[in-house]
Amino acid sequence: LSLGDPIKLSPSPSIISPTRLNFDKITHLPTPIINNGSFGFNSPPRNPNNIEVLKRNNSPSIGVGVNSNRTVSEYKPTTANNLTRKKSLLGEGTASKRISSNPITSSDTQIPSPPNDISIASKYVNSIFHSVHQNKYYKFSEEIGNGNFSTVICATNTVNEAEKIAIKIISIPTVNKIDIKNHKSFIKRELNILYKLNHPCLIHLIDYNINLSIKDDEIINSTFIPSDEDEINDLDYHNLKLNNDQLFFLNYCDGGNLFQFSFDYSKFNFNNLNYWLLLKRIICESIIGIAYLHDQNIIHRDIKLENILLNYSFDELMNISKDLNNFENPLICITDFGLLKKLHSSDELLSTRCGSQDYISPELLMGLKYNGKLTDSWSIGVLIYSLLEDRLPFDLPPLDLISNTGVSPSVIQRKRLKNNPAHRIAMIDWDWFKTNESNLSSSNINPEIRDILSDLKKIVNALLVRKDRRPELSHLLSLNEFSWIKHSLPTHF
Numbered sequence: 001l002s003l004g005d006p007i008k009l010s011p012s013p014s015i016i017s018p019t020r021l022n023f024d025k026i027t028h029l030p031t032p033i034i035n036n037g038s039f040g041f042n043s044p045p046r047n048p049n050n051i052e053v054l055k056r057n058n059s060p061s062i063g064v065g066v067n068s069n070r071t072v073s074e075y076k077p078t079t080a081n082n083l084t085r086k087k088s089l090l091g092e093g094t095a096s097k098r099i100s101s102n103p104i105t106s107s108d109t110q111i112p113s114p115p116n117d118i119s120i121a122s123k124y125v126n127s128i129f130h131s132v133h134q135n136k137y138y139k140f141s142e143e144i145g146n147g148n149f150s151t152v153i154c155a156t157n158t159v160n161e162a163e164k165i166a167i168k169i170i171s172i173p174t175v176n177k178i179d180i181k182n183h184k185s186f187i188k189r190e191l192n193i194l195y196k197l198n199h200p201c202l203i204h205l206i207d208y209n210i211n212l213s214i215k216d217d218e219i220i221n222s223t224f225i226p227s228d229e230d231e232i233n234d235l236d237y238h239n240l241k242l243n244n245d246q247l248f249f250l251n252y253c254d255g256g257n258l259f260q261f262s263f264d265y266s267k268f269n270f271n272n273l274n275y276w277l278l279l280k281r282i283i284c285e286s287i288i289g290i291a292y293l294h295d296q297n298i299i300h301r302d303i304k305l306e307n308i309l310l311n312y313s314f315d316e317l318m319n320i321s322k323d324l325n326n327f328e329n330p331l332i333c334i335t336d337f338g339l340l341k342k343l344h345s346s347d348e349l350l351s352t353r354c355g356s357q358d359y360i361s362p363e364l365l366m367g368l369k370y371n372g373k374l375t376d377s378w379s380i381g382v383l384i385y386s387l388l389e390d391r392l393p394f395d396l397p398p399l400d401l402i403s404n405t406g407v408s409p410s411v412i413q414r415k416r417l418k419n420n421p422a423h424r425i426a427m428i429d430w431d432w433f434k435t436n437e438s439n440l441s442s443s444n445i446n447p448e449i450r451d452i453l454s455d456l457k458k459i460v461n462a463l464l465v466r467k468d469r470r471p472e473l474s475h476l477l478s479l480n481e482f483s484w485i486k487h488s489l490p491t492h493f
Helices: 177-196 216-220 234-242 258-265 273-295 314-326 372-389 399-403 409-417 421-427 447-463 473-478
Strands: 128-131 136-146 150-157 164-171 205-209 245-250 308-310 332-334
Touching (some): 128 205, 128 245, 136 164, 177 205, 258 308, 258 314, 258 372, 273 372, 273 447
Antiparallel strands (some): 128 136, 150 164
């Protein structure tokens, strides 16, 4: 189901007045026409730094665990006729069947699953990568993620194989100098911000190896604000023709991403107190990590389950959960800073439409200027909801979940006719199902689990609201009602 597909009404000679049009067959609303060209797939971008809004190619769902890969969001400086939206889910046992992310009816037997493993035949097999500032060499181990212009690999130290590292390889297209210029601005901006960040719950830049004419001072200077305009000289063009791969050396996380964690283990651990203690800690770390970014006037703009990496395997986490209050190390690592935005002032409004469609706020969806801190707050709300409900808040729920809520059949039918998630995001139309009050009042639920779920639901209820009622994360953390978030973490966080 495509967002923004116009409804075409065939003209008829017999129709003289618009009041005689037949709207009986219309089942969903067309996307409103917005003067700024929002979601016009063939409209020219407002500026070279426009980034398309990508539909995440997997969504939380209860199912049998399968392998997955980290999804890497991309800065995509491209022309309008290349804009695409990725909105399909890969079904089990099929490589190409397209399945809408909504709705899932009670008759559906196929459960959406994460994408299949990345092909083993990576072009980087047997490659050696030089960490210049460390003077270390790393050998390709496996490919763990990819995007339109980048690949993330795991590599091992050629001297000490126990030392693993993640390398983000950005391959700059060299077809024209405009693309090179945009990528150069993007790389300079991301490196400069990554170099400044210092928080236990954020990805850590260990080193970089680039052949663009970017001075070290432009990366390491804490007062330098990267410009969106960069000139390309002949040396840049020549170097990229020889080797267009730019390398970011990052800390490696052994536990995979939070989407895969939820997909693999949520179904079998709903009544496991240690599982919910871990999720509570993970959510608190995520909120604190993003709040730290906001304190630096930095907006993430692509918060989602896939971009929260885990530092430990499931078995290790289960052991940690036995004494979680005394565990001083972070469980997570927030990653994928390709869409980071450094604000020039704390009240600066943004206009670039970017992020993952399932996690974007109504104001961003409708093409309005937006407060980036509030859109990040919204995305955190979507992330927490997905962990609690095993589904995205604006996808239609299975019929069996709706029927258990006591909603009348006519209301159910009306909701299911509005089967476009973008419509429901704009209307902020969501509800609790699996963790509604009726289910939580069941005597079968551990009281401690019930308390955790109730606390986490309060965060979602505070964040998935209109922008004028939605708090920034720093304000949320200052409220007595949510003081437990900081108290759940080590003091040095």
